[in-house]
Amino acid sequence: MQNIRTLIGQYFAQRLTGLADQAWEQQGWTAQTMRDWLNEEAQ
Secondary structure (H helix, E strand, O other): OHHHHHHHHHHHHHHHHHHHHHHHHHHOOOHHHHHHHHHOOOO
16 A cells, blocks of 8 residues: 555656646746745845
8 A cells, every 4th residue: 555655646646747847847946046036025
């Protein structure tokens, strides 16, 4: 049962990573974009 849970978790993690990568590419975001976000002051 634990192996099945692990496989399902890996599947969804890979799927989410793929969707996030796709969104980043579509938006034209870069590593610099992330650094900028992380360095923004809380509003």
